[in-house]
Amino acid sequence: MVVVKIGDQSGEFSPETTFTEVVEKLAPSQRKAALGIEVEKVSYDLSRPVSVIAANSITAKVLTFADEAGKEMFWHSSAHVLAQALKRVYPHIQLEDGPVVKNGPGFFFYDVLLEEKINEEAFEKIEAEIQKVIRENHAVKRNVMTRADAVAKFKAMGEDLKVGIIQRLPENDEIRIYEQGEFADLCRGPHVPSTGKLGVFKLTTVAGAYIGGKSENQMLQRIYAVSFPDKNLLKEHFRLLEEAKKRDHRKLGGELELFATEDKIGPGLILWLPRGNIIKDELENWAKVTEAKNGYQRVTTPVVTKEDLFYQSEHLPHYMDHMFPPMQMDNQNYYIKPMNCPFHHTIFGHRPRSYRELPLRMAEYGTCHRFEDSGALMGLMRVRAMQMNDAHIYCSEEQAVEEFKAVIKLHEYYYKTLHITDYHMVLSLRNPNNKKYHGEDAMWDKAEALTRQAMEESGVQYIVENDGAAFYGPKMDFQIKSSIGREFTSSTCQLDLFMPMKFDLKYIDKDGQMKRPVCIHRSPLGTHERFIGFLIEHFAGAFPIWLAPEQVRILPVNAAHMDYGTKLAAELREAGIRAHLEEPEESLGKRIRTAEKLKVPYMLVIGDKEVGGGIINARNYFTGEQKEFARAEFMALVQEEIRTKKITERIEKSGDSKGA
C-alpha cells in the first residue's frame, strides 16, 4: 500500500490506484479543475498509478490552470488538439512538433508541413474544428511503444517528420504515444485527462520556422495559438496585450516625438528628434560622469578604418556578413567599424605600457554600424547604426576578477538607479565543438574560470549557456524584455584573453618582464538605441524628471498671465530646468490635456492667484497631486529631484490616458 497525501488529507491506496481516483477520494472539490498531479516537482498524468513514484509515502499536489505546471499541461494538450483539428481540416498535413512557449505570439504552436498556405481566413475553420474536438471530450491515453512499432505506426499515418524525430531520439529514450480519438502524437507528456478539460482557443498567427531550427533546412508553417479555460480569461489576455502595445517604444517614440525613421534614409537608421536627443544626452552625460568617477579615460576613434585592422581582429572575413561592405580609397579597402574594440586595442598598443598604468580603463561613446539582416530589425531594439556605451579595461590577470566585479557593481548601480528589476543575467560559455570560437582551450578555460569567479564572488544570480560566448571570450549578459515580451541583451561584458594576443598587447611588469594584459569589454548601458528603446517601455514614456525631455510646462490661464509666465520660464531655465511656456492660444483644458499626453513631470497653471502671490501651482504627473509652492521652493524641489534622479511610480487614475 502507498500512503498519498494531498493538502491536509491523506489515505492508503493500492499501487495500481490511479491519481484520478486518489484525487476523487482526497480532494473531491478539485476533481473538476484537476489537470494533472505533481509529486516532487514533477508533473504526471492523472491516469497514472500511484506506483509510478517509487515510494511508500508520497505528497502530491493537484495541478490546475492556476499552477504554472498546470498551465503548461493545459497548453501542451492544447497543442495536441490544435494538431488534431489541423489534421481533420488538412488530412494530408504532416506534423513536426508542438511545444509550449508561454511567451511570444502564442502560448504554444504546432509546426506543420503543408503545401497550401494556412492564412487567417482558415483560422475560423480550424478553431471551429478545435471546439468540436473539445466537445467530443476524447480521453487522452498514454502508451509506451517500442521504437520499431512507433516508426511503423507513424509511417502508416504518413507522418514522415515524426518518423524522423523518433529516429533522432536518444537510444534509451522511452517512446511514448498520446492518443485522443483518432489522433495520436509522439510526446513525452504529461497531458490533461481528456480534451473536454480544455476551454477556448484563439489562433494568433502563422509564421515560418526551419526544421530543427537550422536555416539550411526546409521551412515549415508554425501556427501559434493561445487557449484558456474560459472566455473571460481569453478576453483579459487580449486586453492586457493591448495595454502592452500602448507601451511599445515604436508607438510612443512617434507620439512623444523621440525618434523617427525615414524610408529615404534606410531601415534600422534612427533619426533622434530633439526630445529623444535630450534623453540620449542625459544618459550619455550620466555615463561619462560615472565612468570618470570610476577611473575611466575617454578616447575618440574614427568611424572608418583600413581593412587591415579588422583582419587583425579576425572580424574579417569571419564577420564580414554583418559589416557594411568596403569602400575603396587610395587603392585600399576601408570599412565602417562594427565595434570599437580594435581601435582601443590599438591605442593601448600605441606605446609601451607599464604595470603602473593598469588597470587602464578606456571609454568611448562610439558610433558603430552593423549590417543586420533586414528581417532582424526592430524599432530601436535592433538597428544598423548605434552608439555604444563602450569601454575596454586592460589589466593584469591578477586584477581581472576585481575589475570584472567592479563592472558588475557598475551595472547594478545603473539598473538600481533606473528601477530596472525585471532582468536576468546569463553567463555564456563556449561550446568546444563549435568552430566559431577562436583561441586555444587553455585560454578559454582560464577566461571562463575568471569570469565565473567574478560572478560567484559578486553573489549575483545567473544562468549558464553553453554556447553563445563571443568568439573571443566568455560573456556576461543582462537580459531584458520588451513590452511585447521579446528578450534582448541590454548590457554585456566579456573577458577577453584572445584580442590582447592578436594585437600583441603587452606591458612591462614590476619584474621587468613583458606580460600580456587581460581585456574586459563592457557596455552596461548597451547602445543608446536599444537602451532608450527599453527605457521608453520601462517607463511607458513617462520618463523620470532627470531624463524627461521637458521637465516643466507652464500654462498661463490667459494672455494677462503671460508676463509672469515668461519670467517664470526664464527663471526655471536659469536654474537648469527644461521648462516650456505654452501660450494661451488654445483653451486651458486643451493645453492641460496636451501636457498630460506628453507626460511632462510638472505642469504649472498660472492665473490671477499665482501672479498675485508670486507663487506656483504645480501638478505632478506621476502622483496627480496639485500643490502650491513659493517659486524658490519649487525650483529647489525640482533641482533636487533631478540631482537624485528621483523616480516616482505613476499612479493611474481611472478614466485618464485615453487614446486620442
Next chain:
RNA sequence: GCUGCCUUAGCUCAGCCGGUAGAGCAACCGCCUUGUAAGCGGUAGGUCGUCAGUUCGAUUCUGACAGGCAGCUCCA
C-alpha cells in the same frame, strides 16, 4: 536572409463587385480669454508605398521592388 501578412493626408482609420478618394485628430486662419484631460467655425493637405503588367479604364486585379509587422535564422 527565409516564411506569412500589411502599406490610403503628419497620425489613427473608412472606402460593397475595377469608373482617378473620405472622417477624426494634428497643422494653418479666424472667433472665444479660458483654473487642471478635447470651446466654436473655416482653410489647406493625397500622382491611394514605387515601378511594371492586365484592362477602354487600376487605390481596387497580377508581378517585381521598397518599407513595416509577426515568427524563424542571426545577434561580435
